[in-house]
Amino acid sequence: MNLKEEIDLKKLPNHLAIIMDGNGRWAKKKGFLRTIGHENGIKSVRTTLSSCAELGIKNLTLYAFSTENWNRPKFEVDKLMQLLVNSLKKELPTFNENKIAVNAIGNLSLLPPKVQEQLNEVIDKTKNNDRMTLTLALSYGSRAELIDAVKKISFKVKNNLISEADIDESIINEHLYTHDLPDVDLLIRTSGEQRISNFLLWQIAYAELYFTEVLWPDFSEEELYKALLTFQNRERRFGKTSEQIK
Numbered sequence: 001m002n003l004k005e006e007i008d009l010k011k012l013p014n015h016l017a018i019i020m021d022g023n024g025r026w027a028k029k030k031g032f033l034r035t036i037g038h039e040n041g042i043k044s045v046r047t048t049l050s051s052c053a054e055l056g057i058k059n060l061t062l063y064a065f066s067t068e069n070w071n072r073p074k075f076e077v078d079k080l081m082q083l084l085v086n087s088l089k090k091e092l093p094t095f096n097e098n099k100i101a102v103n104a105i106g107n108l109s110l111l112p113p114k115v116q117e118q119l120n121e122v123i124d125k126t127k128n129n130d131r132m133t134l135t136l137a138l139s140y141g142s143r144a145e146l147i148d149a150v151k152k153i154s155f156k157v158k159n160n161l162i163s164e165a166d167i168d169e170s171i172i173n174e175h176l177y178t179h180d181l182p183d184v185d186l187l188i189r190t191s192g193e194q195r196i197s198n199f200l201l202w203q204i205a206y207a208e209l210y211f212t213e214v215l216w217p218d219f220s221e222e223e224l225y226k227a228l229l230t231f232q233n234r235e236r237r238f239g240k241t242s243e244q245i246k
Contacts, residue, residue, distance in 0.1 A: 003225035007055065011232045013185035015059040016052065017207070019199055020045070022191030022215030029215075035079040040217035042087055051221045053098050053132045055228075059181055060134050063199050067107065067141035081115050084138075088118045092125060099131035105177035106140030135181065142201040149175040178203055186231045188224075190216045208234050 020041060027037030045062065052060050065080060088102075095102055102122050111119070119138075152175045156162045162171065173179060184200055184207040192213040196204070210227045212219075 003222055003229065007225060007228055008232055009056055012055060012057050012228065013208075013231060014057075015061065015182045015184045015186075015203075016057055017061040017063070017184045017187045017200055017204070018048070019063045019187070019189040019197060020216045020219075021189055021193055023217060025191060026215040026217045034076055037217060038076075038080055038083055042083060044216055044219045045087075046091070047221060048219065048224055049100070049134060050098070051224050053100060058132055060132065061105075061137060061178075061181070061184070061200070062134070063137045063140065063197075065106075065138045065140070066198065067139055067144060068198070070110070070139070081112050085115055085118045088122045092122055095122065095126045095134070096129065099129040100126060101129040101133045102126045103133055103135040103180070104138050105135055105145075106138045107144060108139060110139045133181070135178070137199065140177075140199070142198045145177050146202060148177075172202070176202060183207070186210060186227065188212070188227050190214050190219050206236070208236065 023037035023041040024034040025037070026040065027034050030036075049060065064084070069080075070077065094100075104119055104123065108116060108119070115138075119136075149172060153162070153167060153171065157164055157167075178200070181203070184204045187196075187200070187204050187207045188210045189195075190212055192211070194211045208231050210230055212223060212227065214223050
């Protein structure tokens with residue numbers, strides 16, 4: 001029996017998030033420029049997206065570019081932005097064929113105009129797709145997201161649109177970039193690093209964490225299946241005892 005056949009389709013994560021790490025190290029190991037690693041990472045994105053859609057995972061969020069990534073060398077940042085534009089153009093027909101809606105979160109105003117234009121076009125042309133939602137975290141930082149949410153809620157309290165007593169988890173959720181998405185069930189990080197790196201800090205409160213040594217360009221269908229099987233073999237108690245959830 002192969003790994004895919006072992007997966008219980010009734011126990012899939014409703015929301016899978018991935019920190020796609022290791023493109024640069026993959027390229028360095030092979031004697032290539034870091035940008036070659038990013039190009040090969042696109043192939044893993046395509047593989048992961050198609051596998052998730054085929055299995056029936058409804059929400060996939062990919063950490064594509066963090067707020068801290070702006071500090072990388074200009075050549076690398078420019079190459080990443082060009083890769084993003086090209087990929088969005090190329091994959092649009094595939095998104096629609098597979099009924100995948102594309103979304104984006106982060107400080108998108110910092111993205112170059114060409115990227116914003118192409119991103120908005122893809123979001124608009126896929127908005128009615130209902131099989132799966134692909135969310136790209138671009139120029140994204142979770143702390144900045146939380147600060148923005150606090151400012152929006154504070155404004156509403158100050159202007160008597162809501163009261164201080166109204167503020168609860170649901171109110172905070174409504175003011176996050178991810179207000180249309182459920183909490184993350186499974187977070188995968190590749191490349192052997194075991195940290196969250198300012199990604200969806202609120203949304204992963206009860207997520208299962210899966211770390212793998214595999215570098216992102218080598219992340220295959222089989223590696224995805226391994227992560228999903230590990231997730232399915234864990235007991236998710238949400239603060240309760242084992243006896244209470246049985």
